[in-house]
Amino acid sequence: MCSQTNPEVLLEKVGRTGMITMNRPKVLNALNLSMIRQIYPQLKKWEKDNETDIIIIKGAGGKAFCAGGDIRAVTEAGKVGGSLAQDFFREEYILNNAIGACRKPYIALIDGITMGGGVGLSVHGRFRVATEKTLFAMPETGIGLFPDVGGGYFLPRLQGKLGLFLALTGFRLKGRDVQKAGVATHFVESKKIPDLEKELVDLKSPSAEDVSRVLDSYQNQTLSKMSPTSLKITFKQLQAGAALSLQDVLVMEYRMSQACMRGCDFYEGVRAVLVDRDQSPKWKPSTLEEVSDQSIDQCFASLGEKDLTF
Incomplete structure (x- = not known):
């Protein structure tokens, strides 16, 4: 199949679940403007739709949830005064806000690399499920930017000065530490994710509490x-x-x-x-x-x- 026919983001209904799959595995599911423009209206639609109970977002390819925004395209536009430099950030932030305000349970399966723009797609949602393959960072100071996508909201709300440390250093949190830090709400072994997904999809008109119960049952708390x-x-x-x-x-x-x-x-x-x-x-x-x-x-x-x- 030639890559042109592969959509960059898959938006599908599975039962009563709205499923968002970032589908650019070759570039670690980096988020571009056309993906944002597909996800945002669909998210708003599912939120209002009586036939949709929960929304799950994940990444294809097994390596990354979403390694960040498509920054290269943005810098090219910025250099020549292209409108992408404004549009990308504006529309990305509007999507981040919609995720934070979403009235339906929103579950991000952050199995793999989750950085920058990928953090914005997950951390503001009600549920964030990390696995041993999760690699979380906000490395923006290293590229002359700052931890955006709502970093100024969630980072200072992590315990102690952890958020400040992550923001200034771009330090990478791995696996279980992503949950211990409070970035993820749950930790589930990667091999159990397909079962977890199926169980969430099979829930009958679930409340946030029902979703919570399923997620809790998958994480054997280490202690x-x-x-x-x-x-x-x-x-x-x-x-x-x-x-x-x-x-x-x-x-x-x-x-x-x-x-x-x-x-x-x-x-x-x-x-x-x-x-x-x-x-x-x-x-x-x-x-x-x-x-x-x-x-x-x-x-x-x-x-x-x-x-x-x-």
């Missing part, structure tokens, strides 16, 4: 996979270690290592992750509440003459 005992001793280790010398930390950690050898979670964890690889360890105790402070204190107690010495 629940961890040993409750390990979580508690690690918490205490880092609190104590902040005020200790390296030598004292190593003495403490040797005591902790021997406690783990005496317990059962270490053996069970290695069995589940490295030996049988069923990834479902049975921790004892199985909840944080059941781990007594006394059992944690024992992990830090002196080993007498068996203590580590230098």
Whole structure:
């Protein structure tokens, strides 16, 4: 098939779902003006349409959601005073606002590279699903621009000074960190995305809460996979270690290592992750509440003459 017949963006109804697929995989689904002009009116139409419940946006090709705006074309126009330099930004920002204001659940599957203009297509929506392949950045200061597409709105609203750091440095967040930073609302393994998509499409007249429930069911929040005992001793280790010398930390950690050898979670964890690889360890105790402070204190107690010495 010659590339001319491949639309740059696919807009289709799948059941009661409006599906937007950026379809320029060779250029990492970079967003151009003609794509913006197709997406915007369709988004407004679906928003008003009683036959459409949710809107999903994704990228074709498996490498990128959308690596940014088609900046090269904009600079060419800017140099010669072409109107594209005004039209592109104006219409892109109008689309960003429409996404932020969308009354139907809007779900961006940011599986792959998501930068600049691609951030504008996702981050203002209600749901943003990252995977281990997500690579998020706002690298505009490196090209003499600034983090636009509403960067001035969402970046300062990330925790602490994280947004300022991302904006100034163009630092790339990867995988799960995209969710931890608050850029994504959910994290789902890439291989589960087709199943997730199908389940979302199959929802019967869903509310935002229904969509939330499906997305939540796909993300096993990592902490629940961890040993409750390990979580508690690690918490205490880092609190104590902040005020200790390296030598004292190593003495403490040797005591902790021997406690783990005496317990059962270490053996069970290695069995589940490295030996049988069923990834479902049975921790004892199985909840944080059941781990007594006394059992944690024992992990830090002196080993007498068996203590580590230098």
